[in-house]
Structures are given as structure tokens and as C-alpha cells.
Amino acid sequence: xxxxxxxxxxxxxxxxxxxxxxxxxxxxxxxxxxxxxxxxxxxxxxxxxxxxxxxxxxxxxxxxxxxxxxxxxxxxxxxxxxxxxxxxxxxxxxxxxxxxxxxxxxxxxxxxxxxxxxxxxxxxxxxxxxxxxxxxxxxxxxxxxxxxxxxxxxxxxxxxxxxxxxxxxxxxxxxxxxxxxxxxxxxx
Amino acid sequence: xxxxxxxxxxxxxxxxxxxxxxxxxxxxxxxxxxxxxxxxxxxxxxxxxxxxxxxxxxxxxxxxxxxxxxxxxxxxxxxxxxxxxxxxxxxxxxxxxxxxxxxxxxxxxxxxxxxxxxxxxxxxxxxxxxxxxxxxxxxxxxxxxxxxxxxxxxxxxxxxxxxxxxxxxxxxxxxxxxxxxxxxxxxxxxxxxxxxxxxxxxxxxxxxxxxxxxxxxxxxxxxxxxxxxxxxxxxxxxxxxxxxxxxxxxxxxxxxxxxxxxxxxxxxxxxxxxxxxxxxxxxxxxxxxxxxxxxxxxxxxxxxxxxxxxxxxxxxxxxxxxxxxxxxxxxxxxxxxxxxxxxxxxxxxxxxxxxxxxxxxxxxxxxxxxxxxxxxxxxxxxxxxxxxxxxxxxxxxxxxxxxxxxxxxxxxxxxxxxxxxxxxxxxxxxxxxxxxxxxxxxxxxxxxxxxxxxxxxxxxxxxxxxxxxxxxxxxxxxxxxxxxxxxxxxxxxxxxxxxxxxxxxxxxxxxxxxxxxxxxxxxxxxxxxxxxxxxxxxxxxxxxxxxxxxxxxxxxxxxxxxxxxxxxxxxxxxxxxxxxxxxxxxxxxxxx
Numbered sequence: 001x002x003x004x005x006x007x008x009x010x011x012x013x014x015x016x017x018x019x020x021x022x023x024x025x026x027x028x029x030x031x032x033x034x035x036x037x038x039x040x041x042x043x044x045x046x047x048x049x050x051x052x053x054x055x056x057x058x059x060x061x062x063x064x065x066x067x068x069x070x071x072x073x074x075x076x077x078x079x080x081x082x083x084x085x086x087x088x089x090x091x092x093x094x095x096x097x098x099x100x101x102x103x104x105x106x107x108x109x110x111x112x113x114x115x116x117x118x119x120x121x122x123x124x125x126x127x128x129x130x131x132x133x134x135x136x137x138x139x140x141x142x143x144x145x146x147x148x149x150x151x152x153x154x155x156x157x158x159x160x161x162x163x164x165x166x167x168x169x170x171x172x173x174x175x176x177x178x179x180x181x182x183x184x185x186x187x188x
Numbered sequence: 189x190x191x192x193x194x195x196x197x198x199x200x201x202x203x204x205x206x207x208x209x210x211x212x213x214x215x216x217x218x219x220x221x222x223x224x225x226x227x228x229x230x231x232x233x234x235x236x237x238x239x240x241x242x243x244x245x246x247x248x249x250x251x252x253x254x255x256x257x258x259x260x261x262x263x264x265x266x267x268x269x270x271x272x273x274x275x276x277x278x279x280x281x282x283x284x285x286x287x288x289x290x291x292x293x294x295x296x297x298x299x300x301x302x303x304x305x306x307x308x309x310x311x312x313x314x315x316x317x318x319x320x321x322x323x324x325x326x327x328x329x330x331x332x333x334x335x336x337x338x339x340x341x342x343x344x345x346x347x348x349x350x351x352x353x354x355x356x357x358x359x360x361x362x363x364x365x366x367x368x369x370x371x372x373x374x375x376x377x378x379x380x381x382x383x384x385x386x387x388x389x390x391x392x393x394x395x396x397x398x399x400x401x402x403x404x405x406x407x408x409x410x411x412x413x414x415x416x417x418x419x420x421x422x423x424x425x426x427x428x429x430x431x432x433x434x435x436x437x438x439x440x441x442x443x444x445x446x447x448x449x450x451x452x453x454x455x456x457x458x459x460x461x462x463x464x465x466x467x468x469x470x471x472x473x474x475x476x477x478x479x480x481x482x483x484x485x486x487x488x489x490x491x492x493x494x495x496x497x498x499x500x501x502x503x504x505x506x507x508x509x510x511x512x513x514x515x516x517x518x519x520x521x522x523x524x525x526x527x528x529x530x531x532x533x534x535x536x537x538x539x540x541x542x543x544x545x546x547x548x549x550x551x552x553x554x555x556x557x558x559x560x561x562x563x564x565x566x567x568x569x570x571x572x573x574x575x576x577x578x579x580x581x582x583x584x585x586x587x588x589x590x591x592x593x594x595x596x597x598x599x600x601x602x603x604x605x606x607x608x609x610x611x612x613x614x615x616x617x618x619x620x621x622x623x624x625x626x627x628x629x630x631x632x633x634x635x636x637x638x639x640x641x642x643x644x645x646x647x648x649x650x651x652x653x654x655x656x657x658x659x660x661x662x663x664x665x666x667x668x669x670x671x672x673x674x675x676x677x678x679x680x681x682x683x684x685x686x687x688x689x690x691x692x693x694x695x696x697x698x699x700x701x702x703x704x705x706x707x708x709x710x711x712x713x714x715x716x717x718x719x720x721x722x723x724x725x726x727x728x729x730x731x732x733x734x735x736x737x738x739x740x741x742x743x744x745x746x747x748x749x750x751x752x753x754x755x756x757x758x759x760x761x762x763x764x765x766x767x768x769x770x771x772x773x774x775x776x777x778x779x780x
Binding site: 038041042049080087088090091093094096 | 322
């Protein structure tokens with residue numbers, strides 16, 4: 001019909017799609033925001049107000065002198081919804097940049113988690129052995145418990161949690177995903 | 189930030205309250221609408237000691253916001269309102285949401301309890317920035333007087349740049365009293381700058397599509413008005429250059445003149461038959477500054493089924509939100525139309541004349557259905573007739589129209605003609621009953637010598653009738669043209685169509701005597717109930733130099749047609765005088 005190349009609309013993260021698909025996709029977004037009061041509430045309010053999903057969200061200041069924070073956000077939806085989410089995020093005044101890491105190229109995603117595992121005897125030995133296999137660190141220990149620190153993809157942490165549960169997992173804290181593009185170029 | 193340090197060193201020293209007034213002056217503000225209270229007393233003290241800015245004392249904060257909206261929409265400049273903390277700010281919420289949905293630039297300044305009391309549930313404390321976060325384009329709580337000036341200038345910039353909208357600046361009382369540095373208009377940070385130029389390749393693609401189109405239609409909206417008078421001028425040039433027919437949303441009326449050759453009338457739920465049929469039958473749909481609202485599209489999966497869709501909008505989130513777009517162009521309407529006209533004339537492009545002539549003939553056939561015809565009466569005033577007469581007797585005047593929300597609003601859009609932009613102020617997106625009267629106050633303040641008419645229903649009008657006090661105090665000759673059917677007409681119409689004629693709570697048994705009400709406020713009241721008296725009564729209203737409440741008793745059970753029932757497509761319109769039983773099916777019943 002009309003020959004318009006993908007992304008021919010300038011100035012936005014908006015990409016041309018021929019049709020809307022109903023298949024839900026999982027996307028990791030990097031959102032660079034002004035570090036000012038209420039900015040996180042604006043982002044979260046957008047998701048709750050418009051009925052979008054947040055699977056994981058992490059935020060911290062990345063540039064103190066420039067007052068910049070980076071929000072790494074994992075969300076899911078149909079391609080149309082994902083495009084809407086990016087466009088809506090882009091409208092928020094203190095949002096500087098919105099990057100869809102999932103479409104912009106290969107990325108590394110990591111999450112940190114702390115596990116408290118309580119047990120004695122063979123369970124305790126097995127927990128330690130598995131922690132070694134998963135390259136988890138012991139960051140606290142008593143005669144009847146460990147606190148493991150583990151870093152990896154969300155899948156790896158899910159797998160470790162499944163293994164620890166029968167061995168006495170009593171408490172779990174996860175940071176949510178932080179993500180960067182692979183390669184030498186800074187995309188964000 | 190460096191800008192801040194600079195201004196702290198070089199700026200003039202003044203109190204926060206003085207800074208507010210100075211910043212408003214530097215922004216060229218001549219009128220503010222507001223209501224004083226404890227947390228804004230220092231600002232009101234400064235307003236008292238100057239003569240450059242007129243303050244209009246409204247009777248309710250909602251009125252202040254709608255008045256600021258009316259001012260903004262009729263002038264193209266941002267409207268300004270001042271409210272106090274707590275209830276003052278919460279009363280502003282409806283107006284802010286209204287301005288957000290209709291993309292109206294307004295700047296609201298709210299007082300706040302002193303910074304050291306925030307969070308203590310102090311008297312008249314509310315989390316104003318929290319409450320108004322989802323109903324403003326952006327908002328700020330200013331905790332240091334040194335930052336107040338630059339924040340106020342940033343607020344005006346954000347309200348007007350890109351897609352316009354409401355902003356709010358919350359100013360604690362101690363920040364108003366304290367002395368700080370004011371560096372003038374240049375101190376705002378300039379980071380927020382939405383692009384205005386559209387992509388050249390996409391504009392070229394649209395020009396190519398226009399060349400080959402056999403059944404094209406322009407579908408325009410409030411974005412054309414918001415882009416400024418230049419956009420309306422360019423739109424008229426584009427329509428003249430192509431000869432394509434043009435329709436508009438409720439928000440966009442006046443961008444193209446109602447007397448124009450290619451004018452189809454308004455489209456949508458209560459739009460004209462020829463406009464909706466053209467949308468349904470077109471092969472090229474050129475959307476300019478509109479957003480495919482559900483009042484426009486009807487059933488989505490049956491919307492304009494055979495067309496290539498081009499969409500020009502300054503807000504990327506409007507594209508592909510509802511309707512899939514083939515040619516998306518992100519940019520300001522005036523900028524894009526300028527480039528499009530260039531692309532059109534530079535290429536020496538021509539339309540498909542033969543196909544266009546056929547298309548016009550088809551449209552002529554649809555037009556001949558005369559979808560706005562109605563059965564008139566010589567016993568009772570039909571609301572449509574009242575508006576026809578109002579149109580005939582006022583169309584040649586320097587006229588501004590506001591409306592409330594409901595049947596009268598749709599009839600006004602159908603039966604009044606708008607030749608220019610910024611002449612029509614109505615609550616489109618939010619559908620706020622009570623909008624029109626305060627908006628007419630704001631319009632009249634901006635245009636003291638013009639004729640300002642609020643076309644109202646009696647139920648909507650009562651929602652902000654307290655503003656009669658404002659109209660009388662400031663000698664604003666606003667004409668309140670109330671089509672009084674003693675019903676919540678649109679609710680009643682839907683109950684008839686959808687709920688088996690069970691008229692639950694949709695009439696009022698205790699309406700005031702509007703003539704006496706006008707007199708109680710010191711205004712003029714006119715009652716008219718006989719069609720034979722209507723012209724004389726309207727002339728009496730127009731000739732009176734002061735506010736008038738015109739109580740026009742109309743047919744009580746008139747329905748507003750044509751109508752696309754909920755859940756139906758553009759080509760399934762209901763026309764007047766037809767059976768309306770089961771017009772809305774179960775699927776459509778859940779829609780609003």
C-alpha cells in the first residue's frame with residue numbers, strides 16, 4: 001500500500017506496525033527521569049491509572065550533579081499497549097528519555113536477591129551446596145541459618161527460590177531488574 | 189543547578205507573594221480568576237497593591253477554573269486562576285480535569301499550609317500536588333522562595349508548549365512571606381520542548397496519498413484550534429487547494445467555516461449523517477488534531493473500514509491509541525500543514541478530479557436526507573427551533589458561544605454555525621455540566637464588547653448558577669440562553685432508548701423561577717414559552733446591556749438526532765422520528 005519505512009516518524013520511540021497483534025510481549029524499559037519529588041508517583045500513577053502492568057520496577061539516582069535517576073521497568077502487553085506505554089511515559093514532563101531495551105538490541109538483565117534459609121543437618125548442607133552451584137554468597141550465618149546473596153537473571157533467581165523452598169526458605173527480598181544494552185555503545 | 193545559583197546572585201530580592209504578581213505581569217497576564225483564603229492572603233495583599241492585573245472574584249473555585257478555560261479558549265492565551273489550600277484546591281479538581289481532557293492551557297496557583305506544617309493535617313491542608321497529579325499536565329510544590337520565580341515561568345511554558353494543558357503550582361504560605369531572589373522570565377529551565385516539525389517523508393507520503401485518493405475526507409479537531417489562528421488559515425488553504433470535504437469534532441468547530449463550500453458539519457455520535465457516512469465510505473481519512481474519541485468512532489471494528497488513515501498530532505500517544513494509523517505525522521498542526529501545502533504545490537500535484545466529482549455527488553445524496561430536519565410546532569418551542577432563531581438573529585454579530593453539557597450542547601453544535609476558531613467553548617472530553625456559565629464569564633472578561641451567549645440546559649446551568657454574582661459584580665453582559673425542558677434531557681433520552689422508558693431521577697420538580705432568580709441577583713430575566721414570541725424575546729435579550737437569564741421553555745420530550753447508538757457503526761445512524769425501540773443492543777448498553 002504505502003511505502004513508509006519503519007520508524008519514519010521522527011522524534012519519538014514510536015514505530016510503525018502494519019497490524020496490531022494480540023500476543024502479549026514482555027518488554028524492559030529504561031526511563032531516564034529528573035530526580036525530583038513525585039516523579040516516581042507520576043510513573044506509577046500512569047500505570048495504575050491506565051491499567052498497564054508493572055512486573056518489576058527499580059529506581060535509583062545515577063547522576064547526582066545532573067539530578068538524574070534511571071527507572072528500569074519490566075512490563076507486558078500487546079504491541080499496541082507497549083507503544084502506548086512508551087508514548088505515555090514520554091509525555092511526563094520530568095521524563096527525559098524512554099528506551100525500549102527489548103527492541104533496541106541485545107541487553108544484559110540482572111537482579112539481586114537475598115534469601116534467608118533456616119535448617120539443620122542435611123538440609124543445611126544441601127542449601128550450601130546449591131548456593132555454591134548458583135554462585136550465591138553467604139552474607140550472614142548462624143548455626144541454624146544462612147542469608148544468601150545471589151545475582152542473576154530473574155529466571156535464575158526463580159530457579160534458586162524453587163530449590164531453597166523445601167530446604168527452609170523463610171524470607172526473600174528481590175531488587176527487581178536492572179538492565180543495560182550489550183556492546184561498547186551507550187544507548188541511554 | 190547553575191541557573192538557580194545565577195538567579196540567586198543576580199535576581200531582585202522580593203517576597204514570594206510579590207514574585208507571584210511580578211511573574212504574572214512578566215507573562216503578560218491581564219486577568220486572573222480566583223477566590224481568596226487563608227493560605228493565599230499574602231498573594232491577595234500584593235494583588236490589592238497594583239493595577240496591572242485584574243482579579244475576578246468568582247463564587248466557587250470550580251467557576252474560577254472554567255472561567256480561566258473560557259478566557260484561554262477564546263484568546264489562545266493561558267488562563268490563570270488562584271485558589272486557596274485544602275477545599276480551594278479540591279474544588280479546582282473538576283476544572284483541571286476538564287482542561288486536561290480538552291487540552292486547554294491554564295495555570296492554577298494554589299495556596300498551601302506553611303512548609304513546616306505540611307503533613308501534620310493542618311487546618312485546610314490537602315495533598316494538593318498528590319490530588320492534582322493525575323489531572324494536570326504537570327504540577328509543582330515550591331518549597332523555597334528562590335525557586336518560585338523560575339517555577340512559575342516554567343509552569344506557563346509547560347501549559348502552553350506541545351499539547352497544551354492545565355498546570356498547578358502549590359505555594360506554601362511561608363514561601364509567600366519569605367524573601368527570595370527573582371530573576372525574571374529567562375530563568376526557567378528550557379528542557380521541555382516537544383518537537384513541532386513533522387517528519388518530511390511522512391508528509392510526502394500523505395501528499396502522494398492525497399493525489400490518488402478517490403474518496404478523501406479531512407477529519408479535524410481541537411488540535412487545529414490549539415495550534416493557533418495560523419493553523420486554521422492553513423487548513424482553509426489546504427481544503428481550497430484540494431477540494432476535499434471536511435468534517436470536524438465538537439472541539440474543532442470554527443477551524444473551517446460552517447459556510448465553507450466543503451463543510452460537512454460535525455461528525456460523531458450526534459454528528460451529521462453526511463459527515464458520518466463520508467467517514468464510513470472514504471478511502472483516505474486525514475485526521476488533523478483529533479484523537480479518535482469514542483464519541484467519534486462508534487464501533488471500532490467497523491470504523492471507516494476501507495480507508496488509509498493519516499493522523500497529524502503533536503502528542504505521540506494519540507497515534508495508534510484507538511485506531512491503527514497508516515501515515516502517522518507527529519508535529520504541530522500549523523507546522524505540518526505548512527509543510528504539507530508546500531509538498532502539495534511544489535510537486536505540482538493534482539487531485540483525481542473525476543473521482544472527486546463522483547464522491548461529491550455521493551455526499552450530496554447523503555446531504556439531501558436533511559438529517560437535521562425536525563417537526564416544528566406553533567404551540568410549543570422546539571429546542572432546535574430556538575437555536576435556529578438564535579443563530580439567525582446573532583450570526584452576523586461579534587459572537588462567542590459557550591455551552592453546558594447535554595442535549596442542548598449537541599443541538600448548539602448542530603444548529604449554530606461557526607465561521608472562525610476560538611468562538612466556541614464547550615466541555616468535550618470530560619462533559620462537565622456546569623462548565624458553560626463560568627466559561628462565559630471568562631470569555632466576556634477577555635472580550636468585553638462582544639456578544640457572549642451560554643447555551644444551557646436548566647439542570648447544567650444550576651450546577652454553577654452562583655456565578656450570577658460574578659456576572660453582576662463585574663457588569664458582564666453574558667446571556668444565559670437556557671433551553672428549559674425540566675428534564676435531564678440526555679439522561680432522559682438514554683433512559684428512553686435503553687432502560688424501557690423508566691425515567692429514574694431525570695426530572696426536577698422544584699425548579700426556580702428563573703426570572704425572579706435573575707432579579708434576585710440584580711440581573712434581567714426573560715421568560716419565553718410561545719414560538720410566536722421567540723424572536724422578540726431574543727431581541728430583548730440581545731438589546732439589554734447586562735447579564736440576562738433567558739428561560740426558554742421548550743418541548744419536554746424532544747430527542748437529539750441524528751444519533752449513532754452505542755456499539756453501532758457510522759452507517760447505522762438513527763434519524764429523527766423513527767422507531768427507537770431496541771436501538772441499543774446488549775453489547776452497547778454497557779457503553780456510556
